Amino acid sequence: MGSLKQPWDAVRARITQAAQSCARSPGDIRLLAVSKTFGIDAIREVAGYGQRDFGENYIQEAVEKIQLLRTDPVTQHCVWHCIGPIQSNKTRWVAEHFDWVHTIDRLKIAQRLSEQRPADLPPLQVCLQVNIDGGATKSGVSPKDTLALARAVAQLPRLVLRGLMTLPDPSPDFASELAVHQRAAALFANTASALQLPAFDTLSMGMTGDLEAAIHAGSTMVRVGTAIFGQR
Numbered sequence: 404m405g406s407l408k409q410p411w412d413a414v415r416a417r418i419t420q421a422a423q424s425c426a427r428s429p430g431d432i433r434l435l436a437v438s439k440t441f442g443i444d445a446i447r448e449v450a451g452y453g454q455r456d457f458g459e460n461y462i463q464e465a466v467e468k469i470q471l472l473r474t475d476p477v478t479q480h481c482v483w484h485c486i487g488p489i490q491s492n493k494t495r496w497v498a499e500h501f502d503w504v505h506t507i508d509r510l511k512i513a514q515r516l517s518e519q520r521p522a523d524l525p526p527l528q529v530c531l532q533v534n535i536d537g538g539a540t541k542s543g544v545s546p547k548d549t550l551a552l553a554r555a556v557a558q559l560p561r562l563v564l565r566g567l568m569t570l571p572d573p574s575p576d577f578a579s580e581l582a583v584h585q586r587a588a589a590l591f592a593n594t595a596s597a598l599q600l601p602a603f604d605t606l607s608m609g610m611t612g613d614l615e616a617a618i619h620a621g622s623t624m625v626r627v628g629t630a631i632f633g634q635r
């Protein structure tokens with residue numbers, strides 16, 4: 404047994420416990436293992452336990468790892484999620500190597516990703532990043548502009564709009580974490596009912612520190628790094 408088995412099991416147990424405590428099915432919450440800064444041996448180990456979804460922030464680092472891991476029998480079926488900011492000059496790498504992108508916050512980036520998605524790959528699965536707690540310097544589309552951006556992104560031929568993603572600043576306690584996540588969940592529900600798209604099923608929110616509150620509010624995908632791989 405490798406050194407990451409216990410922490411990976413513990414995160415899964417936290418998800419199960421949080422889901423059960425609010426009468427949700429643990430199977431409705433997907434665990435995204437955030438492997439940024441960690442090497443391919445750690446990723447291979449966790450993939451060996453059955454972890455399929457991995458999140459990466461830094462495009463160049465990620466592409467180097469993905470290229471190695473796509474040809475490895477243990478990791479060849481892993482699903483790669485881009486959860487970091489994307490500059491225009493990096494969109495081609497993202498379009499060619501990732502399966503998902505969670506950080507769409509403007510139409511120009513989405514258009515480039517759609518144009519650059521290779522024809523032999525399935526469409527790129529995307530979420531809009533929403534600046535749910537209003538930090539002026541933060542990335543993310545504002546809540547009031549979310550529906551308009553969603554409608555435009557949904558038209559792009561090589562993208563499938565899957566939902567929303569949030570990255571709120573840390574909150575002091577569970578109640579304030581929950582309040583922010585509930586705002587995101589309400590925006591997600593309103594956007595979903597306005598769009599009526601069958602694939603719009605993903606609310607990506609919750610990390611090591613706040614996954615319980617995120618699950619209580621309705622998260623369908625938690626992005627966990629530190630609790631699995633350790634401190635960065």
Ligand SMILES: *Cc1c(COP(=O)(O)O)cnc(C)c1O
Nearest residue numbers: 437486610611612626627628629
């Ligand atoms: C690093 C990161 C995470 C994981 O954070 P932890 O606190 O280590 O679990 C999740 N989402 C995004 C966007 C990140 O950059």
